[in-house]
Amino acid sequence: MARFQKLQPLSTLGVILDSPEMEGIVSGIAGSIAANISDPNAAFVASVRTQTFHTTSGRGVRRVVGQVGAGPRIGSRVEAARGPIARALGESGG
Amino acid sequence: MALLLERWGSLVVDVLFPIATGHVIGRLGDMLAARGESAAADVSVWRVLPPKGERSKRMVTVRDDGGPVEGVQSRRRLGFNVWAESSVKAERLALICMGLVGSMADGSPVTAVDSVSGPFEVLEASKDLLTVDGDTLAHYYFSARVSVRGSDL
Numbered sequence: 337m338a339r340f341q342k343l344q345p346l347s348t349l350g351v352i353l354d355s356p357e358m359e360g361i362v363s364g365i366a367g368s369i370a371a372n373i374s375d376p377n378a379a380f381v382a383s384v385r386t387q388t389f390h391t392t393s394g395r396g397v398r399r400v401v402g403q404v405g406a407g408p409r410i411g412s413r414v415e416a417a418r419g420p421i422a423r424a425l426g427e428s429g430g
Numbered sequence: 431m432a433l434l435l436e437r438w439g440s441l442v443v444d445v446l447f448p449i450a451t452g453h454v455i456g457r458l459g460d461m462l463a464a465r466g467e468s469a470a471a472d473v474s475v476w477r478v479l480p481p482k483g484e485r486s487k488r489m490v491t492v493r494d495d496g497g498p499v500e501g502v503q504s505r506r507r508l509g510f511n512v513w514a515e516s517s518v519k520a521e522r523l524a525l526i527c528m529g530l531v532g533s534m535a536d537g538s539p540v541t542a543v544d545s546v547s548g549p550f551e552v553l554e555a556s557k558d559l560l561t562v563d564g565d566t567l568a569h570y571y572f573s574a575r576v577s578v579r580g581s582d583l
Contacts, residue, residue: 409553416552416571422495422507429498
């Protein structure tokens with residue numbers, strides 16, 4: 337009689353999505369997005385930071401999330417006027 | 431997945447994509463005009479800010495920040511700047527616009543809207559504040575990724 341493998345619960349995906357290896361991949365992507373950001377406002381470019389967070393989805397899947405952002409006061413004005421972060425995301429395929 | 435997309439991309443070569451902002455500006459203007467609430471009344475939608483003489487108290491601009499082509503779809507990151515007479519009115523208008531953009535996918539040519547982010551208030555330096563008929567306008571911003579379908583070249 338054929339034996340069917342029991343489906344693993346979705347939360348076990350967290351072993352992969354929350355792993356140090358995945359964090360390395362995500363921070364690499366975030367780093368390349370940050371490196372692609374260019375703007376005439378040097379203070380804005382200097383304020384760009386990348387971060388990774390460990391979060392849990394509504395279904396209980398643990399995962400790593402990468403974030404690229406700039407200093408809030410400079411960042412919001414420059415992003416609204418010229419969209420350098422959005423363009424860097426677009427260029428990276430995001 | 432990357433290999434699959436690469437192969438799929440290489441199969442599709444003769445595709446003409448529409449100007450995403452043109453469609454979004456037209457649809458957003460129509461959808462706002464069709465709403466009865468006061469917060470969405472008398473809104474003009476543009477690609478860039480119009481000259482001073484043509485500005486109104488409630489304006490939205492739609493900017494295309496680009497994005498990748500995946501097969502027959504182009505995924506564009508759009509930035510939406512929203513102005514109104516007060517912070518509350520501008521935020522309300524931005525939220526309405528965000529909802530309308532999120533519901534815009536109809537397949538022709540917008541196939542999907544995701545990564546909607548915002549709105550946040552843009553605190554302008556005093557020299558950058560917009561004034562229309564004596565009112566200083568409040569400014570909000572949000573962004574979204576809009577996918578559009580191409581057609582045969």
